[in-house]
Amino acid sequence: KIEKTYNLSSIMSKRRNELIxxxxxxxxxxxxxxxxxxxIVEEYSAVDDKHKPYIYSTSDHFTLVLPDLTYEMGVEAEPTENLIFAPIPNGSKYDEKILSYCYNNAKTIAEITEYLEVSNSSYFRNKIINNLVENDYLIADEDGRTKYYKTNHNTVELA
Structure with a gap:
């Protein structure tokens, strides 16, 4: 299991189906x-950190991200600042950072907790993330067994 790594050279190449x-x-x-x-390592050797390829994996799948070198912002846009939204009932100190981080691209819980530098606990998921979903500030979407969260642009706007 590899959470997220930029060191592609450290990954052992392995065929999953020899016949195919x-x-x-x-x-x-x-x-x-x-x-x-x-x-891949050779082709991306001269790029900046925003354009470095990486691998993200869980126990049942992996994703190889090869950023478009013609896109100036790199893999993704920076978190958005200056958001406008109504006060969140039972809100937390993390709400604005989460909404900013998830504004441009949907994120997993693991990505959100890594960004906030907090533990991926059931308390965080139940009290903070679910509160944002229940109050319509975040939209939850599932892809297989993985949940992604994106800021609801109907309730949160750019300043």
Whole structure:
């Protein structure tokens, strides 16, 4: 399990289905095993931190992010500042930071807690995140078993 790493060279290349990979190599659709990450590292070697590729994985899947080098902002836009929203019932000191962080792109609980530098606890999920969802400040969406949260632009606006 790898939470998030920018060091692609540390990942061991492993074929998940030898038969399919063998057929793709024979058809000249895929190169020999083990060369992909090395090529990615080489292609992105001169880029700044905002454009570094990374891998995020959980126990059942992984995601390889290859940022578009023509996009000036890098992987994602910075958290938005100067938001306008009504006071949140039973709000917390983290609410504004969460809404800012999730304004441009949907985020997982793990990404939110890492950004806030707090533990991913049931208290945080139940009292802080769920409060924002129940009061319509965050929109929850599921992709498989993973939940993503995005700021509701109908209740939170840019200043």
């Amino acid at each position: 990979c063998g057929v793709l190599v024979l058809c000249n659709v895929m190169e020999a095993a083990g060369t992909g990450f090395d090529k």
